[in-house]
Amino acid sequence: MPLTPIQTLASIAVMAAVTFLTRALPFLLFDRGDHPPKLVLYLGRVLPPAIIAMLIVYCLKGVAFTTLGGWVPPLIAGLTAVLLHLWKGNDLLSIFGATVLYMILVQGVFA
Amino acid sequence: MKRRTLAAAFPVTVPVLMGYLAIGMAFGLMLQSIGYGVLWALLMSVVIYAGSGQYLGVSLLAVGAPLHQVAFLTLMVNFRHLVYGLSMLEKFRGMGARKLYMIFSLTDETYALLSSARAPEGVDEHDFFFLVALLDHSYWIAGSVLGAVLGAALGFDTTGVDFAMTALFLVIAVGQWKSAGGHIPALIGGAATLVSLLIAGAEDMLLPALAMIVIALTLLRPRLEGNVKREEETPCP
Numbered sequence: 575m576p577l578t579p580i581q582t583l584a585s586i587a588v589m590a591a592v593t594f595l596t597r598a599l600p601f602l603l604f605d606r607g608d609h610p611p612k613l614v615l616y617l618g619r620v621l622p623p624a625i626i627a628m629l630i631v632y633c634l635k636g637v638a639f640t641t642l643g644g645w646v647p648p649l650i651a652g653l654t655a656v657l658l659h660l661w662k663g664n665d666l667l668s669i670f671g672a673t674v675l676y677m678i679l680v681q682g683v684f685a
Numbered sequence: 686m687k688r689r690t691l692a693a694a695f696p697v698t699v700p701v702l703m704g705y706l707a708i709g710m711a712f713g714l715m716l717q718s719i720g721y722g723v724l725w726a727l728l729m730s731v732v733i734y735a736g737s738g739q740y741l742g743v744s745l746l747a748v749g750a751p752l753h754q755v756a757f758l759t760l761m762v763n764f765r766h767l768v769y770g771l772s773m774l775e776k777f778r779g780m781g782a783r784k785l786y787m788i789f790s791l792t793d794e795t796y797a798l799l800s801s802a803r804a805p806e807g808v809d810e811h812d813f814f815f816l817v818a819l820l821d822h823s824y825w826i827a828g829s830v831l832g833a834v835l836g837a838a839l840g841f842d843t844t845g846v847d848f849a850m851t852a853l854f855l856v857i858a859v860g861q862w863k864s865a866g867g868h869i870p871a872l873i874g875g876a877a878t879l880v881s882l883l884i885a886g887a888e889d890m891l892l893p894a895l896a897m898i899v900i901a902l903t904l905l906r907p908r909l910e911g912n913v914k915r916e917e918e919t920p921c922p
Contacts, residue, residue: 575719575720575721575746576747576748576749577746577749581749582725584752585742585745585750586725586728586729586732586733586742587732588752588756588759589729589733589735589738589739589742589745589755589759590733592755592756592759592760593733593734593735593738593759594788594789595760596763596764596766596767597763597766597769597788597789597791598770598788598789599767599770600770600771600773600774601770601774601777601784601788604771604774605774610771613903613906615771616906616909617899617902617903618767618768618771619768620902621764621765621768621870621898621899621902622764622768623858623861623862623868623870623871623874624870624873624874624877625761625764625765625874625895625898626765626857626858626861626871626874627858627871627872627873627874627875627878628761628875628878628891628895628898629761629762629854630854630855630875631874631875631878631879631882631894632890632891633850633851633854634851635882635887635890636887647845648848651848651851651852652851652852652855655851655852655855655856656859659855659856659859659860665704665856666703666704666707668852668855668859669708669849669852669853669856670849672848672852672855673711673845673846673848673849673852676845676848676852677842677843677844677845677846677848680844680845681842681845
């Protein structure tokens with residue numbers, strides 16, 4: 575816990591405010607019956623997949639190729655998440671299965 | 686709130702009940718593992734209420750990230766919510782004071798329920814929407830509190846539980862990849878971020894990556910918009 579309780583409260587307040595803002599913005603901007611500009615609608619459609627891809631790379635930024643334990647667990651667990659999801663299509667099963675496998679790998683196999 | 690409304694809304698929310706209890710528990714466990722107890726889990730789930738946002742929050746609290754980084758990353762993770770709002774403008778119109786809560790509680794799962802579920806005959810649609818949103822939120826709170834309590838009681842080694850966030854994004858990506866129109870934007874997103882990681886480094890990679898993505902997608906608009914339109918014309922299987 576590197577933060578003091580006050581700093582933690584400030585971080586949580588920022589998370590809450592920004593989260594609410596992202597949900598409220600369309601209502602603030604476009605709720606008077608004006609149509610959103612076409613560029614906004616277009617970016618609204620194409621940005622989400624690009625941003626999710628960005629976040630995946632961001633999550634995996636700590637992967638190190640110097641030791642086996644640095645890249646094999648995320649590779650195996652990541653593939654497991656994708657394959658489980660293609661197979662069963664159940665969000666929770668995919669997330670849970672992959673996470674449990676990752677924990678076993680980093681705690682037991684590559685510890 | 687009428688009993689009939691509850692009888693209509695509860696069955697609709699059962700899949701989210703299962704889901705939120707599970708992902709909420711994972712959140713509570715993760716938060717516990719970095720030293721924050723059940724009251725923090727309760728607070729975060731009541732005031733933030735975002736699945737991936739709160740997973741990210743755990744990582745940010747764990748490293749003591751500065752507030753501007755907290756704001757920026759939260760914005761990135763929740764960016765897709767901007768799109769949800771656009772398609773809920775009509776539905777929430779005329780809900781009065783409850784509309785603020787509807788907007789606050791517009792998570793992926795609630796969005797999915799509200800975009801498909803219909804209030805049955807004789808049930809006020811706005812009451813129905815409100816109750817679906819409220820039930821979902823209560824499941825999320827219950828799950829995260831339960832996870833924090835269990836984490837404290839069991840005290841098992843939670844090393845690696847943060848992979849849940851990576852898995853979550855992978856799962857969302859698979860879903861987007863399967864639905865039409867996502868391939869090129871996803872590839873651009875991944876490639877731009879890799880380039881940014883190499884140039885700007887792990888700490889400052891996100892803003893340049895986002896800038897490159899927006900520029901590339903805007904430049905490719907004539908081409909990509911054509912694709913999206915054509916896909917929309919073909920009926921979904």
